[in-house]
Amino acid sequence: MVPVPVPKGPKLIGDLKVTQIALDQPKGAKGSRLVYVTGLLKNDSDHQRLGVRVELDLLDTAGNKVGTATDYRQTVEPRATWQFRAIVTDRRATAAKLVGVKEDE
Numbered sequence: 645m646v647p648v649p650v651p652k653g654p655k656l657i658g659d660l661k662v663t664q665i666a667l668d669q670p671k672g673a674k675g676s677r678l679v680y681v682t683g684l685l686k687n688d689s690d691h692q693r694l695g696v697r698v699e700l701d702l703l704d705t706a707g708n709k710v711g712t713a714t715d716y717r718q719t720v721e722p723r724a725t726w727q728f729r730a731i732v733t734d735r736r737a738t739a740a741k742l743v744g745v746k747e748d749e
Contacts (some may be wrong), residue, residue, distance in 0.1 A: 659689035679732040695748025702737035
């Protein structure tokens with residue numbers, strides 16, 4: 645039998661780091677109103693993360709909240725990066741900000 649490596653340290657939600665949040669219209673979608681919030685989530689731990697959800701507020705040009713967007717991934721492997729993509733449901737949205745990252749327990 646091959647021994648399973650034991651992760652170092654406790655599992656911390658702070659080990660899931662989100663960067664590069666932007667509104668993005670997919671290529672080839674000209675004339676479409678389809679827009680996503682995209683970004684990167686990096687698992688900076690030695691732990692496999694299960695049921696990871698990114699929650700974002702959608703903001704208008706004045707910075708007012710006009711909606712929310714979420715994306716979910718069943719598994720994020722140790723030291724892996726997930727490129728998330730959450731659909732924007734309000735056409736007034738011009739920006740997004742991270743509200744939080746949650747993980748199933």
